[in-house]
């Protein structure tokens with residue numbers, strides 16, 4: 001089947017597919033499309049599965065969302081060559097999910113993530129980026145040293161308690 005190009009940037013509607021399919025709209029199981037993204041993003045080029053929703057004569061054509069596999073009347077490009085329904089588009093990214101994690105807020109994940117972004121090969125790495133990267137490395141190391149210090153204090157205290165208990169000598173290595 002020839003590729004169909006949708007009329008509106010960034011989206012494809014089941015009605016567009018129905019028009020493009022013509023006589024085969026009632027039976028086609030998929031359609032090959034190019035959906036141009038808006039704002040200079042990458043277009044989606046590929047095959048979309050089709051499903052029918054509703055019963056009897058009122059059955060309507062819908063796409064099967066490539067991400068959640070639910071029937072949808074409208075799909076939106078993601079600007080990276082993909083396409084998904086509006087519900088999936090609102091789904092939070094991995095980075096957004098991590099932002100609520102304790103490790104992201106307090107254990108250096110945020111600084112490490114920023115450091116990796118600064119040091120990406122396509123980054124031009126001007127002087128201020130290198131300075132920022134060095135600052136992040138210093139912060140990460142200082143944070144690790146602080147956490148290690150806390151752990152060392154706890155271990156030290158635990159060892160003192162153990163060695164003060166009766167019979168602790170049995171734990172010592174023979175001379």
Ligand SMILES: [Zn+2]
Pocket residue numbers: 065066067068069070084085086087088
């Ligand atoms: Zn979806």
